[in-house]
Amino acid sequence: MTMKWIGRIAEGLVGAVFFWAGFLKLLDPQAFASSILTYEVFGYQVAVICALVVPYLEILTGVCLILGVLKSGSRLVAFGMLVVFVLLLAQAAIRGLDADCGCFGERSGAESGYAWPIARDALMLVGLAFGLVFERLTRDTET
Amino acid sequence: MKTVKEGLIILAISVVSGAVAFFVHPKAPSFSAGDLELELEQIDDLGPVFWVDARSDEYFERGHLDGAISLNVERWEELLLGFLDSWPPDMTVVIYCSSQACLRSHEVAERLQDELGVEEIYVLKGGWERLLEAGRVSEG
Numbered sequence: 537m538t539m540k541w542i543g544r545i546a547e548g549l550v551g552a553v554f555f556w557a558g559f560l561k562l563l564d565p566q567a568f569a570s571s572i573l574t575y576e577v578f579g580y581q582v583a584v585i586c587a588l589v590v591p592y593l594e595i596l597t598g599v600c601l602i603l604g605v606l607k608s609g610s611r612l613v614a615f616g617m618l619v620v621f622v623l624l625l626a627q628a629a630i631r632g633l634d635a636d637c638g639c640f641g642e643r644s645g646a647e648s649g650y651a652w653p654i655a656r657d658a659l660m661l662v663g664l665a666f667g668l669v670f671e672r673l674t675r676d677t678e679t
Numbered sequence: 680m681k682t683v684k685e686g687l688i689i690l691a692i693s694v695v696s697g698a699v700a701f702f703v704h705p706k707a708p709s710f711s712a713g714d715l716e717l718e719l720e721q722i723d724d725l726g727p728v729f730w731v732d733a734r735s736d737e738y739f740e741r742g743h744l745d746g747a748i749s750l751n752v753e754r755w756e757e758l759l760l761g762f763l764d765s766w767p768p769d770m771t772v773v774i775y776c777s778s779q780a781c782l783r784s785h786e787v788a789e790r791l792q793d794e795l796g797v798e799e800i801y802v803l804k805g806g807w808e809r810l811l812e813a814g815r816v817s818e819g
Contacts, residue, residue, distance in 0.1 A: 569708045612683070
């Protein structure tokens with residue numbers, strides 16, 4: 537039972553971070569599009585689409601993770617987003633770009649470099665893994 | 680299979696919400712603005728153009744392209760008068776801001792199109808950084 541709750545709390549925290557990040561991005565999609573362009577990976581139109589869709593994707597994923605609805609799907613989407621975020625940050629670091637993280641809306645994280653945003657995403661991946669592993673363990677114990 | 684299905688549901692709802700936001704969000708970026716972008720070499724081929732600096736006053740004062748006038752979103756009303764005084768209506772307008780990631784130039788271009796009906800208008804791809812790279816300006 538305790539193991540199950542550790543997993544739920546870990547996943548809920550990951551969900552809360554997603555929700556907050558999405559909410560801040562949603563306030564100013566133009567600023568977020570601008571941040572996406574600093575990664576120099578996407579063209580203008582793709583950046584605009586991402587700036588419009590990603591905030592909702594994060595909010596929805598966050599809500600699902602917190603409430604435990606569409607659980608496996610939200611885990612998959614969260615995992616996918618985190619992997620993409622880490623890859624984007626890593627390529628920017630390797631190329632020596634002065635990218636604006638954009639992780640929590642406009643001009644967030646640029647000054648702190650890439651280490652913390654990458655570490656935070658990695659921590660969130662660990663949180664997701666906790667949720668999945670503890671749920672499996674609980675299920676195995678119960679059966 | 681269930682996982683993928685649920686993931687697709689989340690993705691579909693997000694795409695629909697994003698599409699709605701495109702039409703109703705006051706700060707939604709524009710799709711068509713990207714079509715206005717031209718490389719510096721393409722702008723050179725246009726012949727003489729009227730340069731507009733869309734960066735903030737602070738950056739404009741630090742340095743700007745020779746002949747460029749300042750027109751930014753912060754002081755739109757005031758600076759627009761200056762633009763109208765100096766822009767020959769038959770001249771192509773090219774706008775730049777600080778870098779490829781900056782969207783101010785796109786916003787200024789759209790407003791000039793919407794409010795004044797300027798037709799021959801472009802945005803310099805790469806902005807100030809591209810001008811620096813090409814040696815057209817020096818670090819301000």
